Amino acid sequence: MSRSKPNILITGTPGVGKSTLCTEVLKHVDLDWLEISKIAKIRDCLAGYDEQFNCPIIDEDKIIDELDPVVEMGGKIVEYHGCDFFPERWFDGIFVLRTNNTILYDRLQERGYNDLKIRKNVECEIFQSILEEAMNSYDGTIIQELHNNNINDMEKNIKIILRFIRNTGYFKIVFLV
Numbered sequence: 001m002s003r004s005k006p007n008i009l010i011t012g013t014p015g016v017g018k019s020t021l022c023t024e025v026l027k028h029v030d031l032d033w034l035e036i037s038k039i040a041k042i043r044d045c046l047a048g049y050d051e052q053f054n055c056p057i058i059d060e061d062k063i064i065d066e067l068d069p070v071v072e073m074g075g076k077i078v079e080y081h082g083c084d085f086f087p088e089r090w091f092d093g094i095f096v097l098r099t100n101n102t103i104l105y106d107r108l109q110e111r112g113y114n115d116l117k118i119r120k121n122v123e124c125e126i127f128q129s130i131l132e133e134a135m136n137s138y139d140g141t142i143i144q145e146l147h148n149n150n151i152n153d154m155e156k157n158i159k160i161i162l163r164f165i166r167n168t169g170y171f172k173i174v175f176l177v
C-alpha cells in the first residue's frame with residue numbers, strides 16, 4: 001500500500017527534547033505521534049528491566065509487529081531513544097536531537113534520575129551513540145542531526161522539521177497553521 005503522508009523518526013538520548021519537539025511540531029501539522037516507550041507499556045511489549053539504565057526493556061520484535069500496519073499507512077511521528085530495530089522502509093526522514101553535555105546533565109537531574117542513570121545517558125550523548133546507531137542503520141541522506149540546547153534551537157528545529165514534511169510532497173499532509 002502506498003502512503004499518502006510521510007513518516008518521520010525523532011530520536012536521541014533521553015532528555016534531549018524529543019517529546020517537547022514532537023508536541024510543538026504537532027501543533028502545526030496533522031500527523032500521529034507514536035511514543036514508543038508508552039505504547040510498549042500499554043500494549044504489553046516489554047521484555048524485562050534494564051537495571052543499569054533503570055528503565056524497561058522493550059520487546060523490539062513485538063512492538064514492530066504491533067505497529068507495522070499502522071506505520072505503513074503513513075502520517076506518523078515515531079519517537080524513541082533508540083532506532084536500529086525499526087524497519088528502514090518505515091521512515092522518510094530521521095531527526096537525531098543532540099544536546100550539550102552540561103545542559104543534558106541538568107535536565108536529567110531535574111527529572112530526578114539517579115547519578116548512575118544520569119552518567120550513563122550523558123556518556124551516551126558524549127559518544128554520540130544514537131547518531132551512530134542511526135548512521136549505521138539507515139541511509140545517511142535521510143538523517144539530520146539537530147542541536148537542541150535552548151529555545152532558539154527549538155524554534156529552528158520546528159521549522160526544519162515542518163519544512164521537511166512539506167517538501168516530502170505527499171498529497172495528504174494537512175498543515176494546521
Ligand SMILES: Nc1ncnc2c1ncn2[C@@H]1O[C@H](COP(=O)(O)OP(=O)(O)O)[C@@H](O)[C@H]1O
Nearest residue numbers: 014015016017018019020107148149150151154
Ligand atoms: N530546546 C530546549 N530548550 C530548553 N529546554 C528544553 C528544550 N527541549 C527540551 N527542553 C526541556 O528538557 C527537558 C527534557 O525534554 P523532553 O522533551 O522530555 O526530552 P526527551 O523526550 O528527549 O526525553 C524538559 O524539561 C524540557 O522542557
